[in-house]
């Protein structure tokens with residue numbers, strides 16, 4: 001047998017209409033290789049959330065397919081898929097509900113059968129990776145918003161996901177917390193897909209970006225090239241902050 005490379009994510013001809021008939025996706029194709037960090041850009045209503053909800057089977061394909069590390073997202077693979085696709089919601093409070101930070105991080109792996117010293121090690125490692133180990137015994141609701149977002153990332157990392165999917169990771173963060181999270185994400189060595197309206201954040205973190213617009217992938221290429229194309233940005237209602245200049249390489 002020859003060697004072949006399995007992508008972290010393959011989406012083929014994915015189309016989806018909500019029960020009320022609203023067609024949100026019209027045949028989306030995309031592949032993300034292992035270790036890539038990719039930004040998913042696009043105006044309000046483009047279908048970004050709808051696409052993300054297909055990645056771990058919250059929604060299942062009306063038409064087309066989603067495959068994570070070679071495993072198709074289907075009803076009978078959901079358990080495996082939910083472990084492989086680490087979704088970090090925009091609001092960390094949707095993800096943190098245990099009395100302490102370490103209980104929250106332990107919840108997923110404990111459910112998957114990890115126990116004892118192995119569980120302690122997994123929790124410690126995930127908290128260390130997001131710089132939150134000192135907060136292990138604190139109640140999540142005593143932490144700042146930025147700290148809670150980092151703990152939410154840790155709860156997902158503890159499952160050793162194939163791909164980390166972040167919804168608006170920089171939203172509601174002050175400049176220092178925004179920069180700290182960028183440093184953490186850059187250090188992770190995991191495949192990342194991040195949905196963002198923060199174009200400078202996409203540029204800083206992701207070599208490649210996708211523009212989803214009107215339910216289709218309208219552009220896929222180096223972030224720097226996409227963000228340098230004023231016409232492309234205007235066409236898809238994307239705007240760089242006033243006065244922002246793309247830094248020279």
Ligand SMILES: Nc1ncnc2c1ncn2[C@@H]1O[C@H](COP(=O)(O)OP(=O)(O)OP(=O)(O)O)[C@@H](O)[C@H]1O
Pocket residue numbers: 018019020022023024042043044045046047048049050051
């Ligand atoms: N539950 C629903 N029922 C019907 N239509 C929906 C539902 N959720 C979303 N839509 C519609 O599907 C389309 C895509 O919405 P979606 O939330 O995926 O866009 P988005 O790119 O995530 O937008 P935003 O940037 O505002 O979060 C929109 O036309 C939206 O109105």
